[in-house]
Amino acid sequence: MFVEDFPRTFHPSPCDNDADDAAWRSLEQRVTMEALSLRLVFAILLPRCVSILVCCACVRACVRLDKHWSGSPSPTTHNEITNQRGGILLSSEDCACFTRFSNLTPSIKPSIMIPGLISQELHEQLLDPKNYQNRTNGVEELKHILSEVDIKSLPSDSIEDFINFLPRLLDDSNFKVLYSTLQVLNLLIEKLDMNTDKYFKQLVLVALKALGDTRAITRTEYMNVFRQLMKTVAPQQVLDLVICNLKHKNSRVREDVLNIIMAAMLTHPRKAFNIPKLCFEVAPCLADSKRKVRHATLELFAVFDYCLDKGKKEPLMKAVDVVELNEDAEGLMIAVQARRARHVLPKLSSEGMVEYGLVVPKPGQRSLSSSSGADLDWVMNGGRISSGRSHRTELDCGRFHSNGSLGSLTDDLPLQRRIVSAGKGKNKLPWEMSSFSSSHDQNDHWKISQSYACKTCLIYSCNVD
Structure with missing residues (x-):
């Protein structure tokens, strides 16, 4: 009953006013408290009711799914379900669904890791962290399986999973596992044959993980990987993925990338490469x-010079000039000219490894008459920076390629030579400053004229050839 239901026509006498007011206030307070209590009860029960309804819907869905998978539910007693579900009472159909649905996932144990290639047992053997002999034996077994399998019968997903699994073996600290995995990679490329083009990006990324190894036998094996890839895939496509590692923090990786490019250009026709871009x-x-x-x-660069036609060597010259201007590499153009003047190209050995034309004497070895020159001096003492930090050169390369023309050495270059630091000569006395600046300017003019003369001679000799 609410306050509004009481008749308002009742008029108490004046003597009863205080008692009636107190009664009305007490009644209003009780009604308000009851309303608040009901609200609180609904606020507590409503979310629980919604949860119960959602659970019931999930149970029904599980029942239908269970019937679809396996037909009729397995018999289960009411007490067992009550004990398993913490005393919650469910119908026999729902109980059977809960029991079978909870036991469904643990009962599924894949017997094959990669169908047709790696079983569960072999997978565990290949990744055994405690026994390296298990891992080496596993890789040998994997080679045997791959040599016997018909690669064309395997689904594409299995081949992709297999390629993505190989980096885990290349990360192994054991040399035999690493070397045998590279053999597996070579065997896979050989088996794929003309289908290599479909997976070549993944194969290149896997092979790049092995770069930088110091052992000759390992380097020979991953050089074979890239040589095999370029038999069925355009060499420039492979180099586009490889060349980004010229900025790798490991210098041996950078050296390997350069050798991969060199071996490719010594093997395939020059038309297969974008030589200006590579320069x-x-x-x-x-x-x-x-x-x-x-x-x-x-x-x-000696190979680049040989592959570029006569009168089209501007990309090589401009690339060298940009580095010389940006990287404080005074004398670089002279070194490149001296290397070109030797007229000796690097070559490939019978194993596919690059043998350099310029022989650098080993420490303590007596230098021969041929072991001298600006190019050799540059190799021994010329580098001052790491190629991984030459960001300005990349910007110039982008501008050069975006213009679409080769230009010439006399074109306007966006960069100027570095200015001598303002700190040099600041400790000179006032009467010595004038003589210092004049001699400094003469020295700079002499260096610039010498460098320009070398570049002019090189352009002339390139055009004459």
């Missing part, structure tokens, strides 16, 4: 901080 991407390595990287880059 600009490789040029920063001429000023690399590591001697072996500088040596490999000079050899590669």
